Amino acid sequence: MTRLAFAGLLGCAFTLQAQSQSQSQSQDSVRLRFAWPSGLVAQVESNKTRMREVDGQPPARSVASYSHVMRAARQGQQYTIAFSDLRLDPKGLAALPPPQQALMRVLTQAALPGYLVSADGDFVALDKPEAFQEAMRSALSPLLPDGPGKAASLAALDKLLGVEVLSAAVRGDWDWLVGSWAGGEQAIDLGEDYVAQTQGVAPLINQAIAYETHFKVTRRLPCDREGRTLECIELKASTRPDSAALKQAVAGIVAQLAPEAAAGMEKTLSTLDLLVELELVTEPDTLVPHRSRLTKTTVLPGLQGQPSNRQVEETVQTFRYEAGR
Template sequence: MSRLTRVISSLALAGLLAHCATPSGSGGAVSGDTVALRFAWPLGLTVQVASTSTVTQKDQPPEFSSLTYQLRLEGLGEERKLLTEQMIPTTIGTPLDEGPPPPMPTLVLGPKGELRRTEGIDKVVEEMAQQAEIQGIPKEQQAQITGLVHDALEQAARSRWEVLVGKWSGLALKPGEATERKSQTAVPLFGSVAATRERVLLKERVPCTEGETEKRCVRLVLESSLDPDKLDHATDELLRKLKSVMKANMAVPDEALPELTVMKIRVDSTLEFIAEPETLVPYSQRTVTNSHVIIQEPEGERKNFELQSERLERFTPAAR
């Protein structure tokens, strides 16, 4: 497997392309049993992460993968840097001669956890460009490939911030009461962005880990589905992304690409998160996604893409 291919496959293995670009909630007055959620990771915090994923495509046997990595928060004046380090695939049968996965971008955060920018993407993209040139890929096709890599890394970085911080920080929720809002998600297999409607629920207070008796954490649930009022835009974006991938793979001009039609697009997702409400230090995250896309080809053939995925991440914060 080439390093160009492994960039995308490593992102998929890490499960980093599931969500993106949702606005954070706004804080409000806290009273009664309302729980305020805010980002307050202590500087220097290190979190070990064990991630397992199961992906099933239509009529195919399920594929299993696993990964371990480390999250570390560094301080820099009014900024914080959240680093993803030591990414090691632990799936049985993973080849050992392909080298380590590409480094994940660094998230640069403000003191309240707001995402200010990402760092490290340009370096990885430059390495990909050098690999493409060594392989003799034409210049125009190189630009298409590196553009896709850049977008995938940016999307993965922002997704990592969203599921840990952006979707929760600033919300004030009562147990059993839901908050509804609009957001966006990435369409599995295609990587295009589509508008969604989300429902966020604080279910209950729970122990942070098995064996604990004190209920220091909360169980948060986020349910997401495509916004029915913006499906036309979702299909347009999917086709645009698909054409970009086809151009990168086949190096053909726009006029030579087939006229495809999206007949159906559906993405439903449930994200369950267990974390400390006063810090958002994580302990467990489970994401289940069901997607279905049907594409009509010019010759009359329909391509049916059905995907079910489940990712479980267990976080072990270092003693603090």
């Protein structure tokens, strides 16, 4: 997800809304702002479910559960977000093929890449990712097949583990959880639908295209942080790229990589689709998250006689804050 701050996504949403109707005068509204307390510590429980359906084959489903500790410390105008104590569910680990088991065990020993964010909630940069990069490189390099193509595979691996690619992935996670909703000056009416047109880099094709994002604050609900009962909100959002722009970008890439497959591409790409949906429970006056459900649905058409496939990846995270951690 691209950066969707109030100056961007929410600012666009309010502009579009004002063009169609006057702003509601509802008393039930909220303002979202980023104000994490320094020293914030959370025990984070994550469950990731991936379902893949390929034409002519039975669905394949995998589940991974893991936990880690997140710490946030403010220094001047920046926060350092650090992670430690990554633990994997042994049941889920046992169900994985041996190569993946080995990889996941290496991950538990790696220093998860922390990052820096500004006092306004903007992602700034990764914080010393070298340990994570080296652990991943050591784990993945032996899995590459030997042969004349291994040098190219190692180069591709280095690119995949490069700071630019890792930063984009981490930034996306942060923006969905916090960054997209930070810096608000406008009040958001509960139950009101907002729509915004934005620009973002689509996964897989690495090109900037237009997105349409819908979001709304659905309700208020109680939440707990360090033994105190606070008021949270539930926010729901969904975004998908402009269909025509996405298909044009993919067709251009296919024409470069496989010119023989370019003919008839328009019909083949008719089912291409990317959709991301979010359900987030967070504190409106700090954006300290308590629960998130992020669902990514990708539908890829078959090329050159290959079957089409549909993949749904759902990640649910819960954040528990305890006094004295």
